[in-house]
Amino acid sequence: MKYKFQCLKCQNTFDPNPLLITCNETSCCNEVFEIVYTTNSNNAVLEPLIPLLDSVNLINMGQGNTPIIKLNSLSKEFDLNIYAKLEYMNPTGSFKDRGSSMMISALKEFGIKEIVEDSSGNAGASISAYSAFSKLKSHIFVPENAPKNKVAQIELYGSKIYKIPGPRDNATESAIKFSKQNSLPYSSHNLSPYFIEGTKSFGYEVINFFKNEQPNHIIFPVGNGSLLIGSYKAYKEANQNINIPKHHAIQSANLSPIVFEYEKLKWNPEDWTPTIANGIAILNPPRVKQSALVVSNTKGSAISVTDEEIIDWQIQLAQKEGIFAEITASATFAAIKKMQKNNIIKNKESVLIPITGFGLKDPPKNFN
Ligand SMILES: [Zn+2]
Incomplete structure (x- = not known):
């Protein structure tokens, strides 16, 4: 190995x-x-190291290589150079396909034929699709109150769905119990180290695109931090003579354990209220420390925004740039003004923002 x-x-x-x-x-x-x-990595080629015995075993459903575009109206409005990486153009409509492809490919190499996972949304859909493509049987545990569209997408790919009442954590407990009872691998996107190795491709694509002029900042919507961590790992692994962008983590003010960790405040999992940004609503993220460390290592920041600001920015993004972002992915834009006010981002700097999921995943309720 x-x-x-x-x-x-x-x-x-x-x-x-x-x-x-x-x-x-x-x-x-x-x-x-x-x-x-x-x-060691082969710096000359600028490709991620991958945890597979043979790189031909990496499942290719067309994930990655998502476009990077400049957002002209918003760049002008904020006096910045704002770029968006359109992660919703991955096969199942979210960045999660980067992680799922790697995780499922590695499990296949081990001869695994059946997996257990819990997810309230995008990761479940992604794992379900990659399981279908690679003839793996998947059992997905979802909270009973998970968004209907997301559960429908998971179900459509043919996974067996288990709807679990109560808080989100109940789905996790049930999935772990089921995996133990049936001796099946608990293939959690939040825990699996393979998942993070898959998200590194995001960082490599950014490095290759911007070459000697990397963005000053990358702003991530963060639940468990897998894209943030993968991006940072890519910059470290590629080991190029370039500036590593400041990595910023944005969460909902209703539920922000990573912001608390970064601020060295005590997070009490009981102190939360529901948020519209369900894609980043994780009460006890297993990689909370690792995420906060990436933020501090890159001299970034961890900031929370309100649901009202998030909803407002989903509309602004659509109407000013023609981008229909998943509500969760709009949180990052809600943070820009605060970051400028606090001198975290300075005028004329370059900012890259991944649009992590597509709007139809969880369509706005206030439009017909
Ligand atoms: Zn240990």
Whole structure:
């Protein structure tokens, strides 16, 4: 094997195993893993290192290589150079396809034929689609109150759906229980280190596009931070003589554990209220520390915005730039003004924003 699993807490390394999802050391309290390679990257080619025995085993449903466009009206309005990376142009309409393709490809290499996952939306749809493509049976646990459109998409691809009443965490507990009872790998997009390795392709594409003039800032809507972490890993791994953009994490003010972690405040999972930005509403993100570390390592910031601001920006994006972003993906734009006011972003700087999901995933309720 050319790679190992490494616990983010004790730093011990383990041989890769699809059934090993968190660290077994008692003091580590189920800490998550990341993948570390025992081979070096080939900087000349500028391609991500991938955790597969053979790169031909990477499932290709057309994920990645999403367009980067300049947002002219908003650039003028804010006196910035704002670029959008259209992640909704991935096969299932969200960036999650980058992670799913890698995770499912790795599981297939291990001979896995059946998986268990819990998701309230985009990751579930993505994993369901990639499972269908690669003839894998998938059991997806969703909260009973998950958005109907998202659940319909998961179901359409042929996954077996389990609707679990109660808070979001109940779906996770049920999925873990089911996986243990049936000896099936719990293939959580929030926990799997393979998922993050897939999202690295985002960072490589940005590096290749901007070459010697990388953006000053990349602003991410963040739930568990997989795109933020993958992007940073890409910049570190590519090891080019370029400036790493400041990585900013945006959350909903109703539910912002990563902002709390970054601010070194105590997050109490009971202190939350429902948010319209369901794609970034994760009460206990397993990669909360890792996400906050990426923000501080790149001298970025972690900021929360209100639901009203998010709703307003979904409309502004559509009407000023013709972009129909998923409500969650509009949160980043709601943060720009605050960041300028606090001197986090200065006039004329360049800003890249991933539009992480497509608007029809969870259409606005106030339009007919
Ligand atoms: Zn450990």
